[in-house]
Every structure is written in structure tokens, then in C-alpha cells.
Amino acid sequence: MVIAIEAFRETLVSMSVPRLVTTPFPLGRPVGFPGNTSQQMRVVREGLRLLEEAVSPHAVRTLDEPYTPNK
Secondary structure, X not given: OEEEEHHHHHHHHHOOOOXXXXXXXXXXXXXXXXXXXXXXXXXXXXXXXXXXXXXXXXXXXXXXXXXXXXX
């Protein structure tokens, strides 16, 4: 399973990665804002959920999560 920013989606899909989670975050921060552990955990949990729920190879899930500091 790969967690990457949306900008790399087309490249990763063409590489046929087994499972892909994309986020709308900036380059170098695919799981979220530094120090925002609750956001990072949500992204990782979505990746694990995709591993459990995917019914076909090369499944892709796009998260619509705002890039925010800890609240």
C-alpha cells in the first residue's frame, strides 16, 4: 500500500501499485501536517481500511482531508 500526494496519482496508477491512498497535501507530507498526529493517524487508518475493503487489485482511494495544524 502506498500513501502519496495527489500530484503523483497518475504516475502511481500507471505503475500498478497494489493499493493507493492519495491526499491533497503538499510535497513531502503525504500523511499530513507535521505534529498533527490525529490527522496522520486518520490517513494511516484510511490506508489500512483500504487494505481490508479493497475487492480488486490496484484499488485507489482519494482522501479529502484539509491540511491543517493541530487544533
